[in-house]
Amino acid sequence: xxxxxxxxxxxxxxxxxxxxxxxxxxxxxxxxxxxxxxxxxxxxxxxxxxxxxxxxxxxxxxxxxxxxxxxxxxxxxxxxxxxxxxxxxxxxxxxxxxxxxxxxxxxxxxxxxxxxxxxxxxxxxxxxxxxxxxxxxxxxxxxxxxxxxxxxxxxxxxxxxxxxxxxxxxxxxxxxxxxxxxxxxxxxxxxxxxxxxxxxxxxxxxxxxxxxxxxxxxxxxxxxxxxxxxxxxxxxxxxxxxxxxxxxxxxxxxxxxxxxxxxxxxxxxxxxxxxxxxxxxxxxxxxxxxxxxxxxxxxxxxxxxxxxxxxxxxxxxxxxx
Numbered sequence: 178x179x180x181x182x183x184x185x186x187x188x189x190x191x192x193x194x195x196x197x198x199x200x201x202x203x204x205x206x207x208x209x210x211x212x213x214x215x216x217x218x219x220x221x222x223x224x225x226x227x228x229x230x231x232x233x234x235x236x237x238x239x240x241x242x243x244x245x246x247x248x249x250x251x252x253x254x255x256x257x258x259x260x261x262x263x264x265x266x267x268x269x270x271x272x273x274x275x276x277x278x279x280x281x282x283x284x285x286x287x288x289x290x291x292x293x294x295x296x297x298x299x300x301x302x303x304x305x306x307x308x309x310x311x312x313x314x315x316x317x318x319x320x321x322x323x324x325x326x327x328x329x330x331x332x333x334x335x336x337x338x339x340x341x342x343x344x345x346x347x348x349x350x351x352x353x354x355x356x357x358x359x360x361x362x363x364x365x366x367x368x369x370x371x372x373x374x375x376x377x378x379x380x381x382x383x384x385x386x387x388x389x390x391x392x393x394x395x396x397x398x399x400x401x402x403x404x405x406x407x408x409x410x411x412x413x414x415x416x417x418x419x420x421x422x423x424x425x426x427x428x429x430x431x432x433x434x435x436x437x438x439x440x441x442x443x444x445x446x447x448x449x450x451x452x453x454x455x456x457x458x459x460x461x462x463x464x465x466x467x468x469x470x471x472x473x474x475x476x477x478x479x480x481x482x483x484x485x486x487x488x489x490x491x492x493x494x495x496x497x498x
Contacts, residue, residue: 197316201334201372204300204318213314220313220378237275256435282476322370331373338369399479
């Protein structure tokens with residue numbers, strides 16, 4: 178049970194499903210294909226999604242630093258001192274830098290798709306059908322010829338061919354395939370023809386696991402970010418009681434609510450390291466721009482720091498990290 182719990186969703190369903198071994202010239206019947214669809218064993222898009230727009234906005238806007246500044250800005254605006262609320266511009270600039278970079282990275286990552294061909298030839302009830310790749314089901318018999326793209330990890334049943342697996346393995350040399358060999362999704366047939374049985378589909382494909390790894394967003398381990406968060410937490414603990422004490426003292430002296438609020442807000446704002454936050458974001462954003470000129474995609478601003486702390490890169494002979 179523990180081993181099965183670690184499998185991806187498709188693999189769990191495929192392990193429990195009845196497997197078919199259709200003849201290469203007959204393929205699955207319509208009833209068998211319908212059963213596979215009911216079992217959710219079709220080649221549907223099951224890739225890991227990158228950060229949603231809502232999460233990007235919440236991660237950059239709903240922070241303790243922003244909340245403290247927003248509360249102070251609301252208090253200042255409530256007494257009509259609009260010019261005194263210009264400090265909120267620093268907060269907005271800091272958030273805008275992070276939002277812009279993450280949305281830009283999301284759009285690039287979401288385009289990661291190794292399966293560009295939309296139609297594939299499937300054998301059903303002895304007939305050749307041209308179907309969308311997401312309608313291919315587990316154990317379908319697929320017909321591949323010169324120029325075809327393999328849409329699901331498949332076992333060659335009949336015929337022989339050469340395939341280019343460079344998108345998957347990084348190897349540029351064509352690989353010869355014969356009956357019993359595995360065709361990897363994302364590879365192209367460069368010569369020959371064959372019929373193969375779909376052995377893995379959806380998130381069970383080898384290429385899907387590679388794509389999922391590229392799209393996965395790991396929690397930041399930035400020491401700069403951790404340090405800034407620690408400073409803001411300490412300041413938030415200090416600001417609350419100190420703000421109340423300053424407010425009471427100012428009001429007892431001036432007996433003017435507007436003056437008291439402005440004086441208290443001014444004192445508390447100077448305690449918040451707004452310039453440090455903006456300077457850090459600006460410096461990291463500059464690093465992202467420089468890396469983008471070298472065709473390097475940065476998914477998170479603070480990844481720049483982690484890259485700066487890297488002293489060893491491990492590469493294989495194809496240049497894969």
